[in-house]
Amino acid sequence: MNLQNLSIKGKLMLITMLTSSAALVLSSASFLIYDLISFRHLLTLDLMSQAQIIGYNSAAAMAFRDEAAATATLSALTAKEDIVSAVLYTPDGKIFAHYYPNGTPHPPTLPILSQGTGYRFEGGYLEVFRDVLLNGEHVGTLFLQSDQRQWSVRARRYSAIVGFFVFISALFALLVSSQLQRLISRPILQLENTMRMVSANKNYEVRATRFYSDEIGRLIDGFNTMLSEIQHRDTALQRANDELKTRTRELEGEIIHRKQTQEELLKAKHAAEDASRAKSAFLANMSHELRTPLNAIIGYSEMLEEETRESGKLENQQDLRKIQSAGKHLLSLINDVLDLSKIEAGKMGLHLENVEVGPMVEEMVTTLQPAIAKNANNVRVRIADDVGVMRADATKVRQILFNLMSNACKFTDHGTISLDVSQSTMEGQEWIRFRVKDTGIGISPKQQEKLFREFSQADATISRKYGGTGLGLAISYRFVQMMKGRIGVESHPGQGSTFTVYLPVQVTSEMVEAAQLDGANASSAGSAQNKTELDTILVVDDDPAVRDLMSRFLTKLGFHVVAAANGEEGLRLAREVAPAVITLDVMMPECDGWETLRRFKNDTALSQIPVIMVTVVDNEAMALDLGASNYLIKPVDRDRLAVLIEKHRVPRHPTSAESNSSSRPKEEQRPVEFEVSRRT
Amino acid sequence: MMPKILLIEDNEMNRDMLSRRLQRRGYRVLTAQDGEQGHVLARSENPDLILMDISLPAMDGWELTRRLKASENTKHIPIIVLTAHALVTDRAKAFEAGCDDYDTKPIEFERLSEKIESLLAEKKLS
Numbered sequence: 188m189n190l191q192n193l194s195i196k197g198k199l200m201l202i203t204m205l206t207s208s209a210a211l212v213l214s215s216a217s218f219l220i221y222d223l224i225s226f227r228h229l230l231t232l233d234l235m236s237q238a239q240i241i242g243y244n245s246a247a248a249m250a251f252r253d254e255a256a257a258t259a260t261l262s263a264l265t266a267k268e269d270i271v272s273a274v275l276y277t278p279d280g281k282i283f284a285h286y287y288p289n290g291t292p293h294p295p296t297l298p299i300l301s302q303g304t305g306y307r308f309e310g311g312y313l314e315v316f317r318d319v320l321l322n323g324e325h326v327g328t329l330f331l332q333s334d335q336r337q338w339s340v341r342a343r344r345y346s347a348i349v350g351f352f353v354f355i356s357a358l359f360a361l362l363v364s365s366q367l368q369r370l371i372s373r374p375i376l377q378l379e380n381t382m383r384m385v386s387a388n389k390n391y392e393v394r395a396t397r398f399y400s401d402e403i404g405r406l407i408d409g410f411n412t413m414l415s416e417i418q419h420r421d422t423a424l425q426r427a428n429d430e431l432k433t434r435t436r437e438l439e440g441e442i443i444h445r446k447q448t449q450e451e452l453l454k455a456k457h458a459a460e461d462a463s464r465a466k467s468a469f470l471a472n473m474s475h476e477l478r479t480p481l482n483a484i485i486g487y488s489e490m491l492e493e494e495t496r497e498s499g500k501l502e503n504q505q506d507l508r509k510i511q512s513a514g515k516h517l518l519s520l521i522n523d524v525l526d527l528s529k530i531e532a533g534k535m536g537l538h539l540e541n542v543e544v545g546p547m548v549e550e551m552v553t554t555l556q557p558a559i560a561k562n563a564n565n566v567r568v569r570i571a572d573d574v575g576v577m578r579a580d581a582t583k584v585r586q587i588l589f590n591l592m593s594n595a596c597k598f599t600d601h602g603t604i605s606l607d608v609s610q611s612t613m614e615g616q617e618w619i620r621f622r623v624k625d626t627g628i629g630i631s632p633k634q635q636e637k638l639f640r641e642f643s644q645a646d647a648t649i650s651r652k653y654g655g656t657g658l659g660l661a662i663s664y665r666f667v668q669m670m671k672g673r674i675g676v677e678s679h680p681g682q683g684s685t686f687t688v689y690l691p692v693q694v695t696s697e698m699v700e701a702a703q704l705d706g707a708n709a710s711s712a713g714s715a716q717n718k719t720e721l722d723t724i725l726v727v728d729d730d731p732a733v734r735d736l737m738s739r740f741l742t743k744l745g746f747h748v749v750a751a752a753n754g755e756e757g758l759r760l761a762r763e764v765a766p767a768v769i770t771l772d773v774m775m776p777e778c779d780g781w782e783t784l785r786r787f788k789n790d791t792a793l794s795q796i797p798v799i800m801v802t803v804v805d806n807e808a809m810a811l812d813l814g815a816s817n818y819l820i821k822p823v824d825r826d827r828l829a830v831l832i833e834k835h836r837v838p839r840h841p842t843s844a845e846s847n848s849s850s851r852p853k854e855e856q857r858p859v860e861f862e863v864s865r866r867t
Numbered sequence: 868m869m870p871k872i873l874l875i876e877d878n879e880m881n882r883d884m885l886s887r888r889l890q891r892r893g894y895r896v897l898t899a900q901d902g903e904q905g906h907v908l909a910r911s912e913n914p915d916l917i918l919m920d921i922s923l924p925a926m927d928g929w930e931l932t933r934r935l936k937a938s939e940n941t942k943h944i945p946i947i948v949l950t951a952h953a954l955v956t957d958r959a960k961a962f963e964a965g966c967d968d969y970d971t972k973p974i975e976f977e978r979l980s981e982k983i984e985s986l987l988a989e990k991k992l993s
Contacts, residue, residue: 482973
């Protein structure tokens with residue numbers, strides 16, 4: 188067993204015993220050594236005095252060569268047990284007499300006389316030499332040899348006693364140390380025990396017992412302080428832990444509660460959306476139900492008006508016109524409601540096309556004439572030089588402007604209404620700005636807040652006085668939003684109002700395709716109104732009936748139509764008239780539609796002109812591959828044709844030669860500042 | 868002889884008003900008040916053009932159009948549908964069903980008569 192790993196008890200006992208035993212052994216040994224040295228010295232002196240006596244007694248016998256007397260003298264040594272040899276030498280070194288108690292000299296060979304008087308230790312024996320003198324004359328030498336038996340007996344006895352006492356004292360030391368080590372080991376063992384208990388049971392409430400106020404006592408104090416500190420922290424930790432658990436439970440509860448609330452909110456939201464959809468559907472249905480009788484009212488009054496006109500009853504004619512105009516007003520209100528419900532039901536899409544801003548504005552102002560005339564207002568329109576073509580939903584732009592302008596007319600009496608159109612760049616985008624300014628009654632800040640909301644005419648009295656649904660601005664607002672534009676108002680009561688609309692020059696929408704089919708009104712009416720400028724359409728078809736039909740239809744839409752009977756003629760005419768769009772029949776003798784299309788697209792002068800293929804077979808991929816802009820399947824859906832021509836026709840810049848047609852007399856006067864004077 | 872127009876409309880006032888206005892333009896007008904009756908008259912009378920409301924009792928306008936366009940005897944007759952729903956789906960559906968033209972109520976009589984004349988001219992040519 189390694190000493191270092193001995194228990195503290197063992198170590199303490201071992202230390203005590205080793206220390207005490209070592210001290211005892213060392214002191215006993217020094218005492219023993221001293222005693223044995225001095226005892227041997229005594230023995231030597233004794234032997235030397237013996238030799239002196241015997242030498243004296245045997246001197247005479249030596250002198251007279253009396254061997255017997257000498258031997259007798261030597262024999263007196265029998266009393267001395269430790270003498271093993273006694274020899275008398277003659278001066279010449281021969282043995283004269285001897286005494287051997289054991290019969291034989293020990294050692295067998297006697298030592299050579301080396302000196303006169305003296306002693307030496309030789310081979311474990313003490314040897315003494317003594318000159319025998321008679322009257323001062325040297326007569327021989329005495330040699331005594333002792334085996335120091337007394338000394339060795341003494342040494343053995345002493346050693347035994349020392350050993351015995353060392354053993355006894357060791358036993359005693361063991362006894363004492365085993366008692367005294369507890370002074371140190373007990374508190375340590377107890378401390379250790381406490382520590383084990385703490386670590387095993389995690390019980391920080393136990394304390395180590397302090398026995399004495401020595402270092403160990405202080406150690407135990409420190410340990411106990413540490414324990415109580417740990418206990419304190421443990422309690423705090425436990426408390427924090429408990430608190431955390433409680434908090435977690437609370438939070439979980441909160442989360443569950445919130446989830447429930449969220450679900451409820453979601454349900455409520457869905458319910459609200461459903462309700463909103465239901466409302467929109469209801470409005471759509473209602474407006475449909477309203478339209479049917481209105482149809483009869485307007486129809487009958489128109490019919491009656493015709494009849495009365497023919498029969499000359501002029502007084503009735505006025506009343507019938509009132510019925511008609513009231514019916515049409517009612518219809519516009521219903522249309523507003525329908526528009527709004529379509530927007531809300533998400534059924535309103537954008538029908539994007541290239542629109543010439545100038546002509547569109549002018550035309551809109553023309554349709555506004557009755558409203559302008561009503562309150563005797565002046566209208567000034569200014570269109571900036573750089574305003575050209577914009578890509579937008581023309582119907583909606585027109586409706587927005589019409590709303591703003593007719594509002595301005597409605598709320599201004601004998602005043603001036605100005606419309607400024609300009610183009611600018613903001614945030615890296617091109618915008619068209621329409622600014623409608625009037626000198627009318629104005630709008631208070633409070634009224635401005637809810638101006639663009641549905642059914643919120645600025646004042647309840649207004650609807651009574653001025654009429655209207657209060658939906659115009661809400662619809663305009665939604666339309667502007669749909670085209671990602673902005674609308675704003677600046678006004679002070681009594682000082683007139685300024686409405687400003689910003690629309691992107693290039694309105695984009697992901698819903699274009701869907702929007703193209705939106706509403707018959709939007710496309711046919713919209714495109715019909717937009718044909719102020721005579722774009723030329725080239726119709727290439729070998730069938731004269733088709734050529735005739737297409738010409739009639741397109742002319743009705745306001746286009747100038749040129750027709751060609753075959754591809755060759757088509758190419759020639761295209762170079763001559765530079766049409767806005769070409770429609771091309773696929774099935775033609777000689778040079779067929781595909782071949783003609785290829786030649787159009789290979790001619791640098793003609794390649795930019797959009798070509799719409801007219802075909803009986805659905806071969807869209809081939810048409811688009813060869814560079815056609817679109818395709819139509821026979822029999823031709825005229826509305827779709829109108830939409831496609833509108834979509835693809837090359838926008839003309841107002842300054843280009845062809846656009847100066849007779850229908851646009853104001854073209855050269857740009858920037859236009861024309862006044863629409865009052866009619867009444 | 869003036870062209871013969873078959874007007875199918877369930878609303879009595881609208882039927883009366885439209886037929887009278889068409890007659891004033893000189894057309895001969897036959898009327899039917901539901902899809903079934905319209906179907907029978909279209910087959911027996913061979914009109915030059917059919918003007919029909921889309922929401923009809925007995926057989927609706929879609930179904931009637933499909934049937935007329937599916938039959939060899941009647942598929943040449945141009946059909947104009949009238950609807951009070953100015954919604955996207957109706958218009959697409961009308962052309963899908965095979966209608967030749969489409970208009971919305973309330974009727975703008977001038978616009979409608981232009982469409983009628985255009986279809987009649989087309990028919991004469993083909």
